[in-house]
Amino acid sequence: MATCKYDWPEAGGRELVGKRIDRIDGPEKASGRAKYTYDTHRPGLLIAKLLTCPYAHAKIKSIDISPAQSLPGVKAVLVIQDAGSEIQWAGDEIVAVAAVNEDIAEDARRRIKVEYEQLPHLVREEDLERAQANGRTKPAGEETVGDPNKAFQDPDVVISKGFYGIPVITHCCLEAHGNVAEWTDAKTLKTWSSTQNVSGLPGQIGAGLRRQKVNVDDSNIETVCQYIGGGFGSKVFSRPWGIVAAQLAKMAGKPVKLMLDRDAELEIAGARPSAFAKISVAAKKDGTLAAWDSESWGTGGVGPAGHPPLPYVLQPPNTHWKHTMVAANIGPSRAWRAPNHPQGCLLTMGALDDLAAKLEMDPVEFLMKNVHLAPKLLTKIYSEELQKAAELAEWKKNWHPRGDKTPGHTKRGMGVSLHTWGGRGHTSTCNVIVRPDGSVTVRLGSQDLGTGTRTVIAISVAETFGLPVEAVKVEIGDSKYPPDGASGGSTTVGGVSASTRRGAVDALGELFAAVAPSLGVPPDQLEAHLGLIRVKGDASKSLTWKQACSKLGVKTIQTTGRNPGPCHLNDSGVGGVQIADVSVDTETGQVKVNRMVAAQDCGLIIDLKTAESQVYGALIMGICYSLFEEKIMDETLGQMLNPNMEFYKLAGIGDIGELVVHMMTGPGYDERGVIGLGEPPVISPGAAISNAVANAIGVRVPTLPLTPDRVLAALDKGGLA
Amino acid sequence: MRRKKDRPRKTASEKPSLTRRDFLKGAGVTVSGGLLGKSIVADAAQPESKNEIVGPGAVPVTLRVNGKVHKLNIEPRVTLLDALRDRLDITGSKKVCDRATCGACTMLMDRKPVYGCTVLAIEAEGHEITTIEGLAADDKLTPVMAAFVNHDAQQCGFCTPGFVMACTAFLERNPNPSLEDIEKGLGGNLCRCGTYWGVRHAVLQAAREMKGGSHGNV
Ligand code: FES
Ligand code: FES
Numbered sequence: 001m002a003t004c005k006y007d008w009p010e011a012g013g014r015e016l017v018g019k020r021i022d023r024i025d026g027p028e029k030a031s032g033r034a035k036y037t038y039d040t041h042r043p044g045l046l047i048a049k050l051l052t053c054p055y056a057h058a059k060i061k062s063i064d065i066s067p068a069q070s071l072p073g074v075k076a077v078l079v080i081q082d083a084g085s086e087i088q089w090a091g092d093e094i095v096a097v098a099a100v101n102e103d104i105a106e107d108a109r110r111r112i113k114v115e116y117e118q119l120p121h122l123v124r125e126e127d128l129e130r131a132q133a134n135g136r137t138k139p140a141g142e143e144t145v146g147d148p149n150k151a152f153q154d155p156d157v158v159i160s161k162g163f164y165g166i167p168v169i170t171h172c173c174l175e176a177h178g179n180v181a182e183w184t185d186a187k188t189l190k191t192w193s194s195t196q197n198v199s200g201l202p203g204q205i206g207a208g209l210r211r212q213k214v215n216v217d218d219s220n221i222e223t224v225c226q227y228i229g230g231g232f233g234s235k236v237f238s239r240p241w242g243i244v245a246a247q248l249a250k251m252a253g254k255p256v257k258l259m260l261d262r263d264a265e266l267e268i269a270g271a272r273p274s275a276f277a278k279i280s281v282a283a284k285k286d287g288t289l290a291a292w293d294s295e296s297w298g299t300g301g302v303g304p305a306g307h308p309p310l311p312y313v314l315q316p317p318n319t320h321w322k323h324t325m326v327a328a329n330i331g332p333s334r335a336w337r338a339p340n341h342p343q344g345c346l347l348t349m350g351a352l353d354d355l356a357a358k359l360e361m362d363p364v365e366f367l368m369k370n371v372h373l374a375p376k377l378l379t380k381i382y383s384e385e386l387q388k389a390a391e392l393a394e395w396k397k398n399w400h401p402r403g404d405k406t407p408g409h410t411k412r413g414m415g416v417s418l419h420t421w422g423g424r425g426h427t428s429t430c431n432v433i434v435r436p437d438g439s440v441t442v443r444l445g446s447q448d449l450g451t452g453t454r455t456v457i458a459i460s461v462a463e464t465f466g467l468p469v470e471a472v473k474v475e476i477g478d479s480k481y482p483p484d485g486a487s488g489g490s491t492t493v494g495g496v497s498a499s500t501r502r503g504a505v506d507a508l509g510e511l512f513a514a515v516a517p518s519l520g521v522p523p524d525q526l527e528a529h530l531g532l533i534r535v536k537g538d539a540s541k542s543l544t545w546k547q548a549c550s551k552l553g554v555k556t557i558q559t560t561g562r563n564p565g566p567c568h569l570n571d572s573g574v575g576g577v578q579i580a581d582v583s584v585d586t587e588t589g590q591v592k593v594n595r596m597v598a599a600q601d602c603g604l605i606i607d608l609k610t611a612e613s614q615v616y617g618a619l620i621m622g623i624c625y626s627l628f629e630e631k632i633m634d635e636t637l638g639q640m641l642n643p644n645m646e647f648y649k650l651a652g653i654g655d656i657g658e659l660v661v662h663m664m665t666g667p668g669y670d671e672r673g674v675i676g677l678g679e680p681p682v683i684s685p686g687a688a689i690s691n692a693v694a695n696a697i698g699v700r701v702p703t704l705p706l707t708p709d710r711v712l713a714a715l716d717k718g719g720l721a
Numbered sequence: 722m723r724r725k726k727d728r729p730r731k732t733a734s735e736k737p738s739l740t741r742r743d744f745l746k747g748a749g750v751t752v753s754g755g756l757l758g759k760s761i762v763a764d765a766a767q768p769e770s771k772n773e774i775v776g777p778g779a780v781p782v783t784l785r786v787n788g789k790v791h792k793l794n795i796e797p798r799v800t801l802l803d804a805l806r807d808r809l810d811i812t813g814s815k816k817v818c819d820r821a822t823c824g825a826c827t828m829l830m831d832r833k834p835v836y837g838c839t840v841l842a843i844e845a846e847g848h849e850i851t852t853i854e855g856l857a858a859d860d861k862l863t864p865v866m867a868a869f870v871n872h873d874a875q876q877c878g879f880c881t882p883g884f885v886m887a888c889t890a891f892l893e894r895n896p897n898p899s900l901e902d903i904e905k906g907l908g909g910n911l912c913r914c915g916t917y918w919g920v921r922h923a924v925l926q927a928a929r930e931m932k933g934g935s936h937g938n939v
Contacts, residue, residue, distance in 0.1 A: 027870055034878055262819060
């Protein structure tokens with residue numbers, strides 16, 4: 001096979017790629033030395049607070065900021081939305097104040113007087129008919145393939161009908177959204193922003209400021225983000241507070257820090273759209289899927305929010321789906337790890353699991369029987385993963401037909417689900433710099449969300465140079481560096497690993513050219529291996545990396561690596577299978593996860609350790625939204641009832657059970673190149689856990705999260721209780 | 722606002738008045754927040770003998786943090802967490818929920834873990850405060866920190882300093898923890914990225930390594 005010069009090394013030739021390597025910024029984080037946006041201090045720093053609207057739908061009648069302005073210590077008060085503006089969700093930003101400290105900013109905020117005229121609102125969307133009666137619905141797509149009507153009428157099919165739902169949840173980043181803005185001179189702005197999009201932010205902030213008549217060139221804006229305390233899709237865009245901080249800083253002539261309060265973080269800084277569906281699905285008696293019909297709806301606030309892909313992954317020959325969007329007066333949706341997939345997955349895998357139960361089939365066998373309905377690329381992957389996951393979960397031993405018949409009120413159940421995601425590497429540019437003293441720097445305007453981006457960059461360059469990981473200095477997190485894409489949609493690892501590989505291969509080529517004369521061979525006869533530049537096939541002829549670099553004299557090598565680019569370094573499209581093993585207390589309605597098993601493919605893995613962490617983390621995040629998380633809206637007040645962390649619940653260390661992660665690697669996987677991993681493993685937990693609960697108690701709990709009240713209500717209607 | 726006149730140094734065995742950790746112990750994390758909120762209010766409202774009235778304006782407060790003395794002039798309502806982060810630029814302790822639910826602000830007061838967001842700075846006078854910056858010198862790591870790195874018990878890392886502090890204090894009281902002890906003892910710290918699996922293993926490793934050894938500088 002002809003190789004391409006940038007190709008990843010073959011399995012036998014990899015020193016670092018695919019091994020378990022510690023994240024390189026681990027010590028900074030574990031010791032508390034890592035500085036986040038929230039930790040940024042500047043001389044004369046002011047603290048800003050936002051006054052938000054308490055009503056879900058209202059018109060501003062009047063605003064009086066003078067009592068705030070006159071408070072000593074207050075340095076700037078900015079009206080964000082003025083009298084006459086129509087507000088569409090509780091928590092929307094009305095006024096911002098900047099003061100010498102947080103307490104004074106808080107006092108000033110309380111003094112501002114805003115009069116509203118309340119308007120009719122709708123904040124709950126599960127009841128589609130009610131939303132329709134309120135004129136709050138809009139068609140969001142419909143499609144028919146084959147002849148579903150005829151297929152459902154076939155007397156030889158078994159049909160299952162059900163209702164399934166997954167509510168709005170929030171991102172709940174532990175570091176709230178926000179930033180520090182400082183004008184270093186009249187025309188130059190520097191921001192420290194909690195962002196997933198370091199390279200893209202100056203353009204967004206510049207455009208926002210110009211809309212507010214603040215004149216600034218994008219080229220005069222620098223955004224820095226060395227560490228970010230969570231994003232999960234919600235920190236790709238700067239949003240009003242990015243602009244507001246810069247405006248306040250301009251007004252006050254001082255740097256301003258504006259971080260959202262926890263309640264605002266949960267109300268307005270990100271929502272994952274809900275999805276509810278009435279579904280009919282049919283299969284032949286042998287389990288082969290024949291037809292699908294779904295009528296679904298959901299909300300992502302008053303604006304559009306996309307729709308879940310239905311049916312998810314497995315496409316029966318006859319399908320019909322129709323989706324309706326509900327405009328609800330809640331904080332706007334933002335991309336939440338694998339946008340629309342967890343919803344599509346829960347609705348589909350729940351409905352298929354109910355059908356398998358009706359057919360009295362083992363759901364793993366049922367999925368095996370139907371994997372041929374998945375995209376071609378994935379059918380083999382799913383078969384292997386189903387086998388592997390079933391083996392790790394001891395499926396044959398632990399699974400039973402629906403309804404745990406053993407005595408007692410603790411019922412155990414098993415559920416399975418599968419998922420997919422794209423994850424092709426984004427556009428990326430980097431500089432790779434090799435100096436005559438042998439030091440190596442790689443520089444790009446990327447960001448590390450905690451996924452291990454710094455580490456995979458270091459591995460990609462170190463592997464190419466035959467150096468240890470520590471020999472590579474990784475500089476990211478500054479918009480002054482070569483532009484890199486936003487970290488969203490699992491696109492980062494594919495992008496940065498490929499651009500840095502190409503940049504490093506080119507740099508190595510230049511180094512070979514410089515040292516070839518002293519080793520007496522042409523440059524193409526050289527290779528880099530274990531800290532040496534040596535002649536291929538003649539180990540006696542070699543130089544250490546440092547000796548080799550000294551041959552550069554006064555010249556520094558600087559190359560530019562790009563993605564996309566030549567050779568097959570990355571790809572798109574992964575498959576994953578998960579199995580949940582749960583216990584349900586039929587007296588209290590409490591669900592406990594005993595074990596979660598994930599078999600996950602992501603092509604060629606750069607760092608196995610941080611890759612596994614992504615999957616462990618996704619399983620835990622999945623347990624959170626399956627059992628605990630919900631943005632609870634009150635229809636009377638129009639407000640979120642749980643905008644705090646005691647009632648917006650996340651799993652704790654005791655809620656996760658045993659986690660088993662198996663990464664699919666080796667032949668059939670590695671040669672696909674690098675594919676993103678952030679999104680896929682968070683997709684299946686909802687369906688796997690919901691299916692496991694149904695298997696335990698004999699009845700479907702239709703909507704997530706599977707809270708005790710919902711479990712008990714489902715038991716009341718049927719099941720084992 | 723009242724503060725104690727004679728402010729005696731509390732011994733490690735004494736319970737600092739605003740410590741949440743003891744309430745958390747044994748309480749399921751998903752119910753802890755609401756219960757705690759009440760207890761704090763009730764606790765804080767208890768008038769103490771030998772109190773002087775201070776505030777609402779700024780008052781001098783002396784804090785002893787990581788072995789160093791800092792003199793501040795702050796309003797009595799300023800929390801210990803805000804005083805450290807905003808006034809002293811000691812930012813290892815994070816502010817997340819700001820109301821005793823998440824543990825991101827965990828620090829030690831006389832070697833006992835407290836939530837810095839729910840202790841007032843004036844309440845911390847006369848006590849020895851240790852933040853994560855005070856556990857290890859320069860670029861060194863304590864066994865707990867090293868175990869966090871080794872088991873990748875951190876992703877974004879925002880919950881990590883709080884977790885490291887909680888684990889450090891936990892291991893001091895439970896040098897030989899079972900998995901169940903860990904699940905209960907560390908239930909007061911929340912992580913959004915989902916690092917609990919790594920944390921469990923990190924705590925077990927640190928326990929093994931610290932047996933008979935030193936517990937960092939704590
Ligand atoms: S910030 Fe103190 S417990 Fe959450
Ligand atoms: S590592 Fe991100 S919150 Fe815990």
